[in-house]
Amino acid sequence: MKFITSWIASLICLLTLAASPPAHSSPAPGLLDLYAHRAWTAAQGAPAQIQAITQTPDGWLWISTPTGLYRFDGVRFERHDAVNGHALRSSIVLPLHTAPDGTLWVGYRFGGASAFLGNRVRHYGADQGFPPGATHSFTVAPDGVTWVTTAAGLAWLDSRQDRWVRVGPEADFAPGATIWQVLFDRAGTQWVSTSRKVYYRRAGQARFQVASPANIALSSLAAAPDGTVWVSNGRDANYRLSTSAAAATAPPPKPELPGSGMWFDRAGTMWLLSETHVARVAPGSKAGDPRQQLAHDRGLSGMHPQTFYEDRDGTIWIGTVAGLDQFRPNRVAPLPPAADNLAPVVTPALAPGADGLVWLSDDNHSWLTGRDGVRHGPAGPAFWSSARGRDGRLWLGGWGGIWRAGDPQRTLITAPALAGQNDVRVDALAEDASGALWAACLNQPLQRHVPGSGRWDAPYPGLPQARIMALLSDSKNRLWVGYQGGRVALIENDTVRLVDAGDGQGIGNVQTIVERHGQVWVAGERGVARFVETVPGQRMTGAGHSSGARLETLRLADGRELRGVSGLLSTAAGDLWLRTHDGVVRIAAEQVQAFVRDRGAAPVPAELLGSEDGVSGNVQPTGPFPAIVAASDGVLWVSGTGGAMLLTPSAIRRETMPPAVDIRAVSSDGQARTPVSPLALPTGTNNLHITYTAQGLAAPQRTRFRYRLQGVDDGWQDAGDRREAFYTNLQPGAYRFQVIAANRDGVWNTAGATLDITIPPTFVQTLWFKALCALALLAAVALAWRWRLAQMARLIEARQLERLHERERIARALHDTFLQEAQGTVLMMHTAMAQIPPSLPARAAMERGIGYIEKAMIEGRDEVMGLRSSARADESLDAALQRYGERLAAGLPPGFRMHVRGTPRQLAPLVKDEVFAIGREAIWNAFRHAEASEIELDLVYTPGGLTLLVSDNGKGIPPDALTRAENGHWGLVGMRERAANIGATLEVGNREGGGTSLRLTLPRQYGAR
Template sequence: MRILSFICAVVVVLGLLPSPARAAPALQPLTHLHHTAWTAQDGVPGQVVALAQTPDGYLWLGTPNGLFRFDGVRFERFDAIAGESLPAKSVLTLMATPDGGLWVGFMTGGTAFVRDGRVLRTDAAQGLFDMSTRRFARQRDGTLWVVTGRALLKLVDERWVPVSTESGYVATGRVGSMDLVVDPADNLWVASTQGVYVQAAGQARFQPVAVRDLNFSALAVDPQGRVWASDTDHGRGIVRLPRPGVAGDRADDWHAAPNSLFAPAFDAQGRLWYGDSEGLVRAPVPGEAGAPERLTPDQRLSGDFVMNLLHDRDGSVWVGTNGGLDRLRPARVARVDFPRKASQVVMLGGRDGTVWLAARQQGLLRGAERAQPVATGLHESVTAMMEGADGQLWLGTSDGVWRGRPGGRFEHLLPPAERGPWRGEVRAMVQQRSGAVWIASNNFSLFRVDAGRWTYLASRNGYPPGPPSCLAVDGRDRVWLGYSDGVLLRVDENGQLTRWTAAQGQTVGGVKALRVVGDHVWVGGENGLLRVDEQGLRVIRARAPGRLEGLSGVVETADGDVWVNGAAGIAHVPAAELRRALAGADPRVEAELFDTLDGLPGRAEQMDTSATALQGPDGRLWFSLTNGVVTVDPARLTRNTRPPWTAVQRLSAGGRDYPGQAALQLPAGTRDLQLDYTATALAMPERVEFRYRLVGLDADWQAAGTRRRAYYTNLAPGRYEFQVLASNEDGVWATVPGTRAFEILPTPTQTVWFRALCVLAVLAALWGAYALRARHVRGRFRDRLQVRMRERERIARDLHDTLLQGFYGLMLRFQAVAAGMPAASASRAELEAVLTHADEILLESRDRVTGLRELPRPESLVQTLLSFGQGLAQGQATEFLLSEQGAPRLLQPWLHEEVCFIAREALCNAFRHARATRVGLCLQYGDEAFRLSVWDDGQGLPKQVLAEGARPGHWGLAGMRERAERIDARLLIERREGGGTQVLLEIAARRAYAPAA
C-alpha cells in the first residue's frame, strides 16, 4: 500500500479545460452527478494511473498494462491502433500537445511521443531516465519540461538536458523531483524533496518558494491561476503557494485533509477535487457553505484509491482508480432530495409560489432542492392535492378528504353516511370558480361538493360508470374529465355533457393528464398528445417512436413550448414544431427526450396518479417519477454546439484488420469488408448518431443510428472512399467527415483485358455457331434441291415418254392427212399453219422438259424475259420495253426460275387485262437489294382486286405471292399515279446474288 500511495502521490492531472458545452442547473450534489463506471469487465485494463485528452477528443489512459485510447464506448490498446509498439509497457504520466500529439512517460523510465497512431520519438530508459518519468509540462513558446525520479529535464535541440544546481533548482536523494506545472502566467513550478521552486516567466533561475514542511508534493492550478501544493506526508492537506513578484504574498493553508491528499485538481468554479485512500472528494471553495462531499466504492466508484483526475473539454470529470475508470458529468435535470426514498409523489403548485410534494408514506413536504416535511397530523399517504379558493389545502387519502392549512389542523371531510364507509384512494380534485369541488376516487367514482353538500354523479346521470383518472377546469368554469378507457368528457356551466371517444377523434387512448392553457386543453394519453380547441381535436405524435406515449403530465410554458412526462421520459416539444404540426398535414414533431442519461431516477408514474408535471413560479419545471422528483430549468439549459470529431478506426477484410486511416490496397478477390468508425463525444456517446456512404458505390448517405460499424458485400474491384459523419447528443452534425480510402485490386478474371478476351470469345463462339448453322442450312437446302431435281427428272421422263411422244404421233398423223389434201385447198393451208404452230409448241414443251432436268442458266434471265415479252407483244398494238439499272449480276440458281415465273405472270396479266399501250420491265441490281418491276399504262387493277389480292376464280396473283414468300422476297402490287399498275419484286442482296466466281 505504501508503494501504491507513493505512485499516486506523484501522478497529477492536466489543467482544467473549460467547455462552453453545457451548464449545470445549479451546484449538484456529488451523488447527483451522472456517474458511469468502467471496470475490467468493461475492458478497462486494471489501474488507471494517468489521463489525458488530445485535441481530437480522445481520452488516453496510462496503465501498468500499456497505453489505451477511449472514445466513450471502446477501449483500444495503442499497439492495436496502427500496429506500432511503445518502448515500455507501464505508463505513469501523459501530456497532450496542441498539435494532436501525446507525450508518454513510463514507470521504468524513458519517454515516447506519439501522434496519429505513430511513435515519432522515444528516449531510452537509461542515463537521464534511469528512474520513473513522472510529469511533463509545456510553456507557451513550446518549451518542454519533464521531471523524473532524479532530475528536472528540458528539451533543447531535440535533446533532454538536465537542469543543474547552478540554475537554483535543488533535488537530492533517490527520489528527488516530484511534480511540475506551468501556470497561466507561464511561470514554471517544480516540487522536489527539498521544497517547491518557481522559474518566473522570462527568467533563467529558479527561486525557492517560502513554504514549510512540504514533502511528496503534487501541484495544481486553480481557475484564478494560483498554484497549490498538496502535502501527502504531513496531513496538511493543500497549501496555496505565494506568487512570484507579488510583495507580501505568503503560503496559505486551505483544506486540512484527514488523510493523505492525492491528485488534486480544480474545476471551473474553483472547487477542489482530490483522492484519498477511501475514494473521491470534492471540497467547496473557501467561504462556500457545505462540507466536503465523498464518493466511495459503496456508491459505485470503480475503486477505493483515486490515482488521477481530469476535467475534460465537455465539463465531465474523469477519475482513474486502482479498479478502473469513472466519469462524472452534470445531469441535465436536478434531483430533489427526500428524507428517504420517494415514490408515487403527488405535486401541487400553490398560488403563493410554493410547490407542495406528497410522497408515499412521507406525508406533506415543501418542495425545494431538499424537500422539507410539513406537519399535517395525517397518518395516511396523500394521493391527490388541491388548493382551495381560500388558500386551504385539500388532501386526498385512502380514508377520505382532509382540508386545512400547512402546520395547522386539518378537517376530515366525508360524504354522507348512507354512501357507506369510505374505501379507496382519492385520484383527483378540482374546484370551480363557483366554489364547487369535484372529487374522483377509486370506489365512489365521482362527487361534486358544493357548500358542504355532496352530490354523487353516477352513470345514470350520463357519466361513465368508472372514476375519472384526471380533472381540470377551464376559463369558462367548465369541468373536463379524462377516463382510462379513452373517454374525454366536458361538463358545461348548465350541466350539459359533451363526450369524445375514438369515434369523435379522441385517438390517444386512455387519458392520463389534462392541462388547460388559455383557450385550449392539452390531453395526455397512452398513445399520444391531444389538443382540444375551437378547431376540434388534433393529435400530436413524435417522429421518434414512443417519445409521446404514456403521458401522465403536461405543461405548456410561456413561450409555447410543451413539456410532457411520459413512459419514455421527459419530452420537450418546441413551439415551432407544434405550430408546424397543427398547421400542416403531418402531425409528427421532433421531441427532445430526457431520460436516465440526463439524470432521471425513473419514468413517469402510470398507475393511479395525479398530474406528474407542473411549472413553478420561478419557471422551473417539476416532474414526478417512479423513484423521486426532478426539476428542469428551461432558461438554464444549454446545448452542446461543438460537433464531434469523427474517424474511421479500422477496416477488416478477409480475416485481417487494417487499423489506422491511411489509404490501402486490398488483395485481389476481396468482396466483403467491415469498417469500424467512431466519434469522440465523451459526455453522451450513447446519443451520438452516424451516417455514412461509400463513394464509388452509395449514391446517398446511409443513416446508421448509433451503430458504429458498417458492412459491405459483393464489392467489385476499384477505388473507394468511406466517409462517415456524426452528430452529438444535441443533434449538431459534423461538417468534415472521417474518411478511409482503399482500392480493391482485380483478380486476373476481373481485369479489362480478361473481359475483352471474354467478349471476343463470345463473339467468336457466336460467329462459329452462325457458321455451323449456315452450313447446316445450306446442306439441308442442297438435300432438298437434289430431291426436287430428282422429282423434276421423273416428271420430265414421264412427260417425254407419254405426253410428248403421244403429241408427236398425233402431229405425224395430221401431217399425213394434210399431205393427202389438194395443194391448193384452203383447208390444207389452214391445217399446215396449225401444224406449224403445234410444232413450235412441241419445241417449247421439249425445252420445258429439258429445263426440268437441269437448273436454268442464270445468264439467260434477260434474254428469257426479253424474248417472252416480245412474243406477247407480237401481233398486238401494245409496245414492250425492257431496261436495266446497275451492273448486271447473276442471281442464285435456285432463285432464277422463281423470278422468271413471277415476271412472266406479271407480263401476261399486263398484256391480257390491262388494255395498255405500253408494258415495261425494269431490272435493278442494287447493293442492298435486287428489284424487278413490271408496269403498264393501262386501266389498272380494280380496287376490289387490290384489296382481296386476287381475281375471283383466278390464281395468277396468288401464285406470285406464294412464290415470293417461298424465296423470302417482298412483292408489292399497286396502282400507278397517272394510270396503270406496277408489280415490284424485291430480294435482299445477300440472298439474291450468286457468289462471284
C-alpha cells in the same frame, strides 16, 4: 384509517404559500446520487494501470498505460502506435497533456517526448535540449509557455528556437531528486514538486524558494479554489503547503487529510484518492462522509485509483490499476437527502412566490420544503390532491376532506358523504370561477361543493360512470374531467361534451390535464394529446359526443412511445416537460410550436432524461397526479417511487460540440483492410463490412449515426446507435462511404468521416469481356444464320435437283413416246401420200397435215430441248455454257469464243440453272437470228458478284422487239422473268458499230451457295 399507502406515486400540483422560518436542514446527497458511475475493467476491454488521461479538442479520450497508448470513444478502447498517422517513438508512454492550442503531448518512460498537432508531429530528445530521464509531466503556464518535468530535470520550451531550456542552480533550483510536477496557482505562483521538497517562485521572480513542509516524500500538487496549494506523498497523506520556511530540525508535519492523491474539479469540489476508494468533498463539507465515497467492493473498477481527469463536459475520469471509472454529473439530482428524512414515495406540490418552496407529502405528513432539503414550519397532514384557488391560495385534498395549505387552524371542508364509504379520500380537486370546489372520489360521480351552503351535490348524473382521474378548471371557466378508459368530459355553461382521448388506441387512462398558453393538454398512460376545437361554437347537450372537438395525439420522431405520462408542464421558455415511465421527456418550445402549427401532422423530436441521467423510481398508475411541477425559481420537482428529484433546465450542461467521427475498420470476404482513403479492394470483392465510431463519452448509447454508400444508397440510412454497416452483392466501381453522428443533445457532425473505395472488375466483369461476349453472341447469331441459310440452300438444292430430274424424265418420256410416235406417224403419212396422185385434192391436204405435224414436232423438240437445257449438276456454269456454244458452232456458220475472268465459284443450283438458261437463250438467239459471224461470251467473277455478257457483230435487234416477244424466237420476256427470279438485272441492246449485247449482273448475296 387515514393513510396514504407506500406504493403511491408522485403528485405535482400548483401551490401558493409563503415560507415559514426554517425548521432543520439535511445532509447533502451522496456521491452516486449526484453522479452516474460506470466502470470498465479487462472484461470490458479496458487497459490496466492507467497512468494518465487527457482529452483532445476533437473529443477523444487518450489513456496512457505501460502497455501502450489507447483511445476511448465511450464504448471501445483502441490501442494506437501512431497519432494522426505519425508513429510514436515508444509504446511505453507516461504523461499526456493537451495544450490550449490542441497539441497532444506524449512523454516516454525512457525519455523524450512527442508533440502532435493536426497532421504535424515534433519529436524531442537530447538533441533538442530535452532533460534526461523518464518524462513525468507537462504543464502550460498562464503565459503559454510549456514546462516539462523528468526524473532528472525541469525545463521550458523556447518556441522561437524550438529548444528546451533547463532550469538549475542559476534559479536556486537544485533538488538532487526526482522532479514530479509543475503547477501554477491562480495568483501566478509557480510550484514544482520533487521527491523531497516543493519549490515555489512568485510571478515575476527569477529564483525558487523551498515551501513547507520539506524533507518528506512528496509527489503530486493540487490548487484549491481558495488559493490553497496541496501536496500528496502518493501513498496516504496530503499536506497544505506554506511559503513560510520550515526548520531543518522540525519533526515531520502531521498530514491534514488522508489519501494518495488530491484534485479539484472546475466546480471547486475536492476529490481524494486512496488505496481503496475515491472520495468527494464538496466545498464547505468535511472529508470522511461514507456516502461521498466509492470503494472497490462497491463498484470501483479496481484498487489504487491513481489518475484523475475532468473532461470538457464536466465528467470525472479516474484510472485504477484494473481499469477506468467514469463519474458523470446527473442532470436530475435527488432532493437532499434522498432517504434520511422523507419516505421513498412523496407528493410535491408547488408554492409559487415562496422562493422556490414546494409542499411534499408522504403517506403520513406534509412539509413545505426547499431545494436544499430544508423543511419549513411544522409538519401538516398528508395530502393526495391539490389545486390553486382563484385567489391564488392553495387547496389540499386528502382523507376526510379539503383544507387550505398552511392554515394553522386547518379548517376542514368535510368530504362528501358517499354511500358505502365511511372514510372518503379526495383524489382530484379543482376550483371554478364561482368559487365552487369540484372533487373526485374513488369510483364515485363528480361532486360539487356549493360556496356558502356547505353542501355537496352531483349536478351531472349523465356523466360516465368510470373512475375520475384528473380535474381542471381552465381560464375560460370550463371544467375538464378525465376518466379511466381514455375519455374526457368538457363542461361549459352546464353543457357537457365528451371527447375520445385520441385516435386509434388513444392516450389510455387520463392521468393529468394541464392548460398552458391557452392550450389544453391531456396526458395518459399511452401518450399526450392537445385539445382542438374543430367547429367553433358547436355544442351538444346532455352527455353526447362532440363532432366539433378532437384530441391531436403527440408522436415522437424517434418512434418512442410516451408511456405512463403522469405529469405535464410547460415552462416559461415554452418547453414541454413530461413525466413518463421511462423518465422525464423534454420537447423544445420550437417543436411544440411546430406541432400546434402543423396540427400534429408530423412527429416531433424529443429529449429523454432517464436512469442514466439520475431519474430514479417510477410513478404508480393510480396516482397521485401530476408528478412534475416547476417551482418559482425555475427548478422542476419530479416525483418517483425513489423520492423527490430536482431538475434545473437552465443548469443542464449541453454538449454543444459535434462528436468526432472515425471509420475504425473495413473488411471484405472475411479479410481485414486498412481503412485508408482511397481504399482499393481486391478484384472480385462483392461484400463490405465497415465499423465506425464517434466520440460520445458522456452517453455513448445516445449517440446516433447515419451512413450511406454513394453508388448504392439513394439516401442516408438511419443506424440509431449501431456502429457498423454491411453491404453485399456489390458491383465493380468507385464508391464513397460517408458516416455522420449526433451527440446526446442532437448536435450533428455533418462532415463526419468518408472513405473512398474502389472495386476493380475481374476479367469477366470488364467491358472488354462484355464486348467479347457481345461479339461472340453476334458471331453465334451469324453462324446460326449461315447454318440456317446453308440448310435452306441444301433444301432448295435438293428440290432443284428433284425438279431437274423430273424435267429430264418428262423430256425422255416426250422423246421416247410422243416424238417417236409422231415421227412414225409422219413416216406413215409420207408413205400414204406417195400412193396418192398429185392431182388429187387429198394429196394437198395430206401435205398440209404433214407440214403441221412436222411443225409441231419441231416445237415439241424445242420444248424437250428446253426441259433438258439445264447444266448437269456435276458441271460448272462456265463449262456448261462453253459446251453448249461449241455444240452450236459445230453445225452453224458463226464462230464462238468464250472468256472467263476472275475466280469461278459455285452457285446455288437454282441460280446456276437460271443463269445457264439465260445464257443458253442468248447464245441460241444469236446463232439463229443475229446473222453474225462472231459470237462472244464473257463470264466475269468479281467480289461483288457475277456478270454474264453475250455479244455478236450481227444485224442487231429491232427497237420494237426489245419490249415484246417475237414469235418466241427472242424470249426476252422469259429471260427478264428468270433474272428477276434470282435477283439479277438484265440489260439488252444494240452495240455501236452493229451487233447485239446482253448483260446479266448477279449480286454475290443472291448467287452464293
